[in-house]
Amino acid sequence: MVEDEVRLADTVRRGLTDAGFVVELVHNGEDALWAATENNYDVVVLDIMLPKVNGYKVLEQLRERGVWTPVLMLTAKDGEYDQTDAFDLGADDYLTKPFSFLVLVARLRALIRRGGPERPVVLVAGDLTLDPARRRVERAGQEIVLTPREYGLLEFLMRHRGDTVSKMEILESVWDPAFDGDPNVVEVYIRYLRLKLDAPFNRHAIETVRGMGYRLDSEGG
Amino acid sequence: MVEDEVRLADTVRRGLTDAGFVVELVHNGEDALWAATENNYDVVVLDIMLPKVNGYKVLEQLRERGVWTPVLMLTAKDGEYDQTDAFDLGADDYLTKPFSFLVLVARLRALIRRGGPERPVVLVAGDLTLDPARRRVERAGQEIVLTPREYGLLEFLMRHRGDTVSKMEILESVWDPAFDGDPNVVEVYIRYLRLKLDAPFNRHAIETVRGMGYRLDSEGG
DNA sequence: CGGGTCACTCAGCGCATTCTCAGCGCGGTG
DNA sequence: CACCGCGCTGAGAATGCGCTGAGTGACCCG
Numbered sequence: 001m002v003e004d005e006v007r008l009a010d011t012v013r014r015g016l017t018d019a020g021f022v023v024e025l026v027h028n029g030e031d032a033l034w035a036a037t038e039n040n041y042d043v044v045v046l047d048i049m050l051p052k053v054n055g056y057k058v059l060e061q062l063r064e065r066g067v068w069t070p071v072l073m074l075t076a077k078d079g080e081y082d083q084t085d086a087f088d089l090g091a092d093d094y095l096t097k098p099f100s101f102l103v104l105v106a107r108l109r110a111l112i113r114r115g116g117p118e119r120p121v122v123l124v125a126g127d128l129t130l131d132p133a134r135r136r137v138e139r140a141g142q143e144i145v146l147t148p149r150e151y152g153l154l155e156f157l158m159r160h161r162g163d164t165v166s167k168m169e170i171l172e173s174v175w176d177p178a179f180d181g182d183p184n185v186v187e188v189y190i191r192y193l194r195l196k197l198d199a200p201f202n203r204h205a206i207e208t209v210r211g212m213g214y215r216l217d218s219e220g221g
Numbered sequence: 222m223v224e225d226e227v228r229l230a231d232t233v234r235r236g237l238t239d240a241g242f243v244v245e246l247v248h249n250g251e252d253a254l255w256a257a258t259e260n261n262y263d264v265v266v267l268d269i270m271l272p273k274v275n276g277y278k279v280l281e282q283l284r285e286r287g288v289w290t291p292v293l294m295l296t297a298k299d300g301e302y303d304q305t306d307a308f309d310l311g312a313d314d315y316l317t318k319p320f321s322f323l324v325l326v327a328r329l330r331a332l333i334r335r336g337g338p339e340r341p342v343v344l345v346a347g348d349l350t351l352d353p354a355r356r357r358v359e360r361a362g363q364e365i366v367l368t369p370r371e372y373g374l375l376e377f378l379m380r381h382r383g384d385t386v387s388k389m390e391i392l393e394s395v396w397d398p399a400f401d402g403d404p405n406v407v408e409v410y411i412r413y414l415r416l417k418l419d420a421p422f423n424r425h426a427i428e429t430v431r432g433m434g435y436r437l438d439s440e441g442g
Numbered sequence: 443c444g445g446g447t448c449a450c451t452c453a454g455c456g457c458a459t460t461c462t463c464a465g466c467g468c469g470g471t472g
Numbered sequence: 473c474a475c476c477g478c479g480c481t482g483a484g485a486a487t488g489c490g491c492t493g494a495g496t497g498a499c500c501c502g
Contacts, residue, residue, distance in 0.1 A: 149450095162355055163355050163356075181450080184451075184490085185449080187491065187492090188451090189449090211459080211489075218289070219284075403461080403462065405461090405479085408480065409460090409480090409481085412481070429479070431478070431479075432478070
């Protein structure tokens with residue numbers, strides 16, 4: 001929660017805590033930016049009028065940095081800005097001061113349940129998509145279920161789609177930076193991936209570059 | 222940007238320009254196709270509903286023509302198509318109308334960042350290119366598949382293109398600094414390279430400098 | 443405790459790749 | 473013109489990379 005009026009902030013904090021939320025409170029825009037970027041909150045409550053960096057700027061900055069945590073804005077009733085502005089800026093909800101505490105709680109719950117709006121960060125390679133936020137993989141609109149290891153490997157390949165990556169690079173990133181076992185694991189997991197997302201679709205997105213490593217076709221094979 | 226609603230288009234254009242983007246605007250699918258094929262944009266903003274050729278077709282056509290500029294699609298909230306479709310077609314991101322302007326800016330920035338870490342590290346000699354990151358060799362736009370040894374040798378030649386390099390230098394760099402076998406391997410592999418990337422194109426990029434070594438023509442032969 | 447999933451190991455095999463070798467063509471030299 | 477040797481070439485042998493199927497142990501769940 002970001003709120004500079006100490007009295008109000010304290011009251012709301014206590015209320016939210018009683019309602020079962022875990023609350024972290026900062027009092028100015030600068031701290032807000034830092035906290036929201038570093039932590040992965042369920043939801044951010046953001047006042048517009050703030051010292052140093054105002055609420056609008058904070059929101060703008062957050063989105064720009066790829067932080068898509070749901071934001072509920074607190075707006076002054078008759079300020080120079082109106083509610084439309086809040087939505088335009090990418091706020092997910094807003095409340096006009098003075099607001100009913102119960103309404104606040106209800107809306108926060110709704111936001112958390114909703115899980116936030118769109119997630120823009122989706123990796124694409126042809127008809128193959130991977131959504132890191134949802135941990136979801138699809139090929140041609142069809143969901144593909146992967147084990148954690150398989151998923152990790154695929155995510156790595158997709159983040160480097162088009163590039164040839166060596167088995168060692170893979171081991172260091174997907175397994176352990178200090179991995180020292182048999183590099184054959186990579187081959188095995190490449191095979192698992194091929195069985196799940198190439199074979200059923202008669203494609204070959206994952207190419208072997210003999211002597212070098214593997215490459216995920218940017219066009220999905 | 223491709224958008225037929227003049228009012229919206231104009232607003233967004235101004236906004237993007239203020240945000241530091243250089244914007245080119247067209248109003249129908251036909252112009253969009255032409256513009257995106259001819260120019261090398263950082264990113265394309267594409268509405269689905271368009272006169273003449275709709276957004277889906279435009280995207281499809283672009284990809285078919287090998288244009289891989291990142292595309293952000295604007296979808297109508299409750300249309301017959303859904304977001305999955307956009308991804309299936311190779312869109313890199315999408316936004317549902319009505320959208321927050323700041324979100325648009327943030328996503329565009331993300332796309333540009335993602336799509337264009339640039340790859341200045343591509344070795345060129347005429348119509349011959351070698352991309353170390355992708356481990357990919359092309360001649361006249363056509364991919365050439367090389368074995369690791371062949372690739373290593375070609376990379377060495379291209380890094381010294383124009384220079385005459387002796388067989389010993391090659392052996393020490395491409396083979397082993399302490400190589401002691403038959404220097405004839407180099408001749409053999411030079412031959413393999415010629416067979417793969419000179420003969421099929423009626424060129425002779427790799428020249429023999431009798432008694433000295435080999436030289437790769439900077440203009441590709 | 444039994445069934446299932448997941449991570450990983452292991453050994454054999456097929457084949458692309460690497461390298462060796464011997465003969466030949468041809469250019470340079472006396 | 474004849475000789476020498478560098479580089480070219482085709483064939484074949486050796487190597488080892490990557491693929492695969494089977495199997496084991498850890499862990500979770502009911």
